[in-house]
Amino acid sequence: MQKILIVGGGYAGFYTALKLEKLLRAGEAEVTLVDPLPYMIYQPFLPEVVAGSIEARHTVVSHRRHLKTSKIINGKMIQIDHANKIAFLDVPGLGEIKQSYDQIVLTAGAVSRTFPIPGVADNAIGLKTVEEAIEIRNRILGNFDIAANMPAGPSRDRLLTFVVVGGGFAGIEVFAEMRNLASYLIRYYPGISFADVKFHLIEAMGRIMPEVSQKTSEWVLSDLDRRGGKVHLNTQLVSALNGVLELSTGEKFESNVIVWTAGVMASPFMKNTDLPLDERGRVPALPTLQIAKDGVALADAWTAGDVSAVPDLTGGGVGGFCVPNAQHAVRQGKLLAANLVANLRGEGIKEYKHKNLGAVAGLGLYNGVFQSGNIVLKGVLAWSAHRVYHGLAIPTFERKWRVIVGWGSSFLFKRDIVSISATKDPRLAFETWASRPKA
Ligand SMILES: Cc1cc2nc3c(=O)[nH]c(=O)nc-3n(C[C@H](O)[C@H](O)[C@H](O)COP(=O)(O)OP(=O)(O)OC[C@H]3O[C@@H](n4cnc5c(N)ncnc54)[C@H](O)[C@@H]3O)c2cc1C
Known part of the structure; x- marks a missing residue:
């Protein structure tokens, strides 16, 4: 039984896991998804959450509820030793643990990119x-x-x-x-x-x-x-x-x-791996979504979404690569799953090509x-x-x-216009009036 480890359960990781669940035969492989968050965030809805047009909880999709057979670990990848196929995870309640794998899928997305401007x-x-x-x-x-x-x-x-x-x-x-x-x-x-x-x-x-x-x-x-x-x-x-x-x-x-x-930049956690990175900190990929080292597929290593540099075969894209957006992340996640399964079965794999809609x-x-x-x-x-x-x-x-x-x-x-900001200090009301033992 192959062990597939997906790092990051956002757009690309969530769709990879969902598709793997559909494609894998019983006993063929075990899928584990690791993410510090218990959900994927539908980021295009965030502006409407700000405006109050969408309830905040409705814009996230629970991993445990919607991924039926994958094993979920709520923790974060802190290091990957691909030479030995071990991921080091920081898991609340357990501390640092080692997770071995046969196939790694890197879909850890991006973080806000800032410049050193005072304040x-x-x-x-x-x-x-x-x-x-x-x-x-x-x-x-x-x-x-x-x-x-x-x-x-x-x-x-x-x-x-x-x-x-x-x-x-x-x-x-x-x-x-x-x-x-x-x-x-x-x-x-x-x-x-x-x-x-x-x-x-x-x-x-x-x-x-x-x-x-x-x-x-x-x-x-x-x-x-x-x-x-x-x-x-x-x-x-x-x-x-x-x-x-x-x-x-x-x-x-x-x-x-x-x-x-x-702007955004690829997840900085990628620096803690022995996998290749390009000059912008992205994981280089072949159009097949296999991680590329010097232009050649690295065995058993896959990537998709904002963390990766996937060639844009349509000739569009910035610098010849797919731009970081959900259109690509979703489609790459699905193709990655199909290619990974085909590869396990010794079948042919396909190249990613998607024309901007x-x-x-x-x-x-x-x-x-x-x-x-x-x-x-x-x-x-x-x-x-x-x-x-x-x-x-x-x-x-x-x-x-x-x-x-x-x-x-x-x-x-009409939209709601209250802020429940007291959730930042939820015990205040109770604590203020709570009886305490006399000194
Ligand atoms: C406000 C906003 C609006 C947008 N609107 C659009 C739009 O209209 N159309 C469009 O196409 N795109 C849009 N995008 C872009 C789109 O949301 C992203 O391109 C997409 O989310 C990328 O998917 P991803 O899976 O690569 O990364 P993400 O969806 O960001 O997922 C990455 C996941 O990896 C996890 N992770 C990070 N580090 C670790 C670690 N060390 N260990 C384990 N897990 C980790 C994160 O917790 C996260 O769950 C928008 C983005 C924003 C912010």
């Missing part, structure tokens, strides 16, 4: 996890509550100023959703006007959303401008010390909500943008396409149902 590490927040999305939402709502009590002035301005760094897809989506949430909130805060709330997006390049054409990206810019979202192009963040943002243009403003979406972004309620080749949709049509596409794409029927029913409830009753 960013201490004051900004990423948008890769559901916890980050919840925190951004709680901060916006909490800031409105505090600002409503305060007179106009710099302290109140700071609470009502929101910043996103990075004008890629994720950055623009979350910026638009945050703006949309703030515009909605104003009706419940009579002392706060539309003009009091400031939104800044900082982008180092001369344009936003490289996934769509220049013309479409210009439409998004003017739409954001109309809705009260200021985009600073050709501008770098110079400092964010103590929440005081200084831009390369000399502009300065303060904020305690600084969302960092300026286009891009669809939600830009707040009833607004969006879609582009596939020369076909462009804007506004409510694109927003509907976004909902249909992602409503159907989130894995498992059970999750689709929860998300779609949630959208229906929000349509009827």
Whole structure:
């Protein structure tokens, strides 16, 4: 019985495990998936979690519930010795353990990529996890509550100023959703006007959303401008010390909500393996999704998703490689599973080739943008396409149902506007009044 170890249960890892469960015959192989999280995160929904259009729990897919025969280990890979086929895992409750394997699948994804700008590490927040999305939402709502009590002035301005760094897809989506949430909130805060709330997006390049054409990206810019979202192009963040943002243009403003979406980098854990890495820390792959060493397949080692550098055989991609997105991660995961099984059976394996289907972004309620080749949709049509596409794409029927029913409830009753931020200190109320033995 072959032992297959999957490191990372996000898009690529989850779909690899799901497909392996379908393809493997009884007794053929044992699949183990290791991930510190008990779920895969449907990251395209994070901006809508921030906006309150999707309940946070509905955007994650439980490994244990939906992977029926795989063994799940909630822990993280800290080292791999592929020469001896041993993975070292850090497992809560057990400490460091060794896990032997016959086949390794590396699908550990990516983390937010930052630059050494003063104050960013201490004051900004990423948008890769559901916890980050919840925190951004709680901060916006909490800031409105505090600002409503305060007179106009710099302290109140700071609470009502929101910043996103990075004008890629994720950055623009979350910026638009945050703006949309703030515009909605104003009706419940009579002392706060539309003009009091400031939104800044900082982008180092001369344009936003490289996934769509220049013309479409210009439409998004003017739409954001109309809705009260200021985009600073050709501008770098110079400092964010103590929440005081200084831009390369000399502009300065303060904020305690600084969302960092300026790119991703392959999971840094990959450095602790004896497997090859490219200059960007990605695991090099052949189009067959086998890990490549000097252009030759390494035995029994596979990779897919954001952690990997998979050649883009369509001729698109950046630098000849598939861009890090879910479209690729899902399809690569499925093909990886099929190739791994075929390889075990001594059958032929296939090369990964997927032509980009286009891009669809939600830009707040009833607004969006879609582009596939020369076909462009804007506004409510694109927003509907976004909902249909992602409503159907989130894995498992059970999750689709929860998300779609949630959208229906929000349509009827509008979105929730409370932050349950007290969960950070849940024992406070009990502890304050709890009787203690007399000294
Ligand atoms: C806000 C946002 C919006 C997006 N929208 C879109 C979109 O509309 N369309 C699109 O195509 N793409 C979108 N993407 C990109 C897409 O979500 C990613 O490309 C995709 O998640 C990559 O899948 P993955 O499996 O490689 O990594 P992930 O899904 O990130 O999964 C990696 C997994 O590995 C685990 N892991 C990490 N380190 C270890 C370790 N040491 N040991 C064990 N496990 C580990 C992590 O916990 C995680 O579960 C979006 C991303 C974001 C952040």
